[in-house]
Amino acid sequence: MRIGIITYHRAFNYGAVLQCFALQELLKSMDHEIQVVDYRQPFIEKLYRPSIMEQTWQNKFSIKALLAIPSKIKTRNQLQPIFESFVNQHLSLSEKCDAKSLPAFDVYLVGSDQMWSINCVGNRIDPVYWGMFSRPNATKLIGFSISSNAHTITTLGESILTYIENFDSVSLRERNISDEIYGMTSKRLPVTLDPTLCVDANTWDKIINRAWEKRRYIVLYHVMLRFSPIVHSILLNKVNQIAKFHGWDVVDLSIGNYSVNDFVSIIKYAQCVVTTSFHATVFSIIFSRPLFPVRLHDGNDARYVDLLNALNIGGVLKDLDFDDKVPPKIDYKCVHDALTKLREPSLDYLTSCLRPC
Template sequence: MKKAYILAYQRATNYGAVLQIYALKKVLESKDVKVEVIDYIPYWMKVTLKNQPSVLSYLKRKLMNRTFDSFFGRLGLTKESYYSNADLCSKLPEADYYFVGSDQVWNTNIMKEDISYFLNFAPKQAKKVGYAVSMGNNPIASTFLDDVKEEIKHFDAVSVREMYVSEFVSTISSLETQIVLDPTLLLSCSDYDAVCDSKKFNKEYIVVYSAMRDENLYSMAIKLSNQTGLPIINLGYHFKGAHKHEYFKSPGNWLNRIKQAKYFLTNSFHGTVFSILMKKEFYVVPNTSQPGLNARFVELLNSLNLENRLINTYDELLNKLDSKICFNRPLELLEKRKEDSISFINRVLD
């Protein structure tokens, strides 16, 4: 049996970050590949008082680390942890394939110009693959670009989530890139039953999940709550006006809350993903202060004929409140994109 490693943000206390690793691992395992996720913990991934904006933020992150622990166990992490690029180069056992991605693994604002995320530690004879890599619309600094160019030359294949990354790769290498789906969309809704909590909620509710602060989104949620009489369950980090806050709970709870929600409001890409997979009545609110962060979910919704779920005002939300989403065509389009994405993985493994 062939063996593959995945490198991403495996210790992030972020629902999308860990669920996309879980999904890519499951897809590769379905291809008869033994998969391990590299337990890479560089200094910037650790939650410390120094790298958090406040003591309260530090305590919240530490609490989330504890609630995520059980899910980390499902990722198939390497038995040994690695704390630097030198560790990876000297201590990591060899494998047949090395995957980096998905997620914003080439966003230098997150990974601090860590060359590890360009797989410089992989042996020459192994296949090096970028799957659905993203840069978060963030250009790579000229001081780091030469190192990046050198390592990308050694990749066997690169697929990306956004056109921005495809254009970047084409300017610095001869590699042809393919735009593919985030790994979370390669699985069906039922594939997540194994990690979704089974608790039943008897009363209807509204879920809010924001990946970035947005007062417009929060205002809409409060108005919708007042209109419907339903309580708000907050699964994100920033919103203060909910009836109940569950941002510190496990990925299993996050999935279950979305699955049983009456209405779902989000500005998150992965929130959008699971809205579609779970066929929820959902509304995506673009962020006006950081419009570059909207690209991922806007591209996804446009590709699936669901662009009408983008709303900017509460009046727009009200106009769509009673119009149920017909998911037949979007799921047909998703299946086609899924086939194309799986074909990329098949070509790499062959």
């Protein structure tokens, strides 16, 4: 079947492009013909690729915002080639399109990522992400591991059921969102894994930079979406202490100027990973890396806390005041056995949804 993936593939975010790559490769392994729909969502385009003129006009009444424009443009110019290089090299893109000109596919697959979080697109319902675009009757529309948030669910209320009914089938990424929708609509939506967890190390080896294998280092990744200079300073100090104890170098992925390939590669070959990130936790597990996953208790720990508990290794979690120098031992054979079982419902869901009518 010809499948078009609809997701945030143009975001400057490691997790966004890596989950897209994982889903693409997973569907290819099921013998489908895959393209990522090169949909140019207006808000996303302006958020990640603002022009100097747009920035100046939008902030013309704020001196502080105007003074920040050069820094924003510099950041954009640093990130754009990093992410666009990966997208152009590793994702099979359709022709560029807008909401009224999506190319034809047998199946449109929306997901994963925050496709149903309206705050990600300017607090509006995007017609493509919610299945309100023109398509032939014979086509399927599937949602896979879609994420949302309390703000969206509360804003839409019971009307969310109308949008769900645009789809032939929908699965969600988080149990709590499934529970909230069920409580509001009495419709139970299944929960499936983030695509990065649905493929094994062999898939990721396709994009690995093996030059990192020669180095001995500890990795810090304090995810940008919850970045705090104070927290980062505390974590970096701890990482430096661990590195000194073992005689390792330090690689700080938090600064965000590494390529997408290097992001995965650096974790694969690390002696140890210290992180506040779901995806850094995922890749540490996939590559059997020693790991310090750190809780910040800021309301954003749940994804990797739940994952570690599901794999029966919740005991490795640390709080910000940890002072260990040696990472906790993890029986990765048992972890990978548990992950294989954890994948099964997600793979079964996709297989079932993609059966010909």
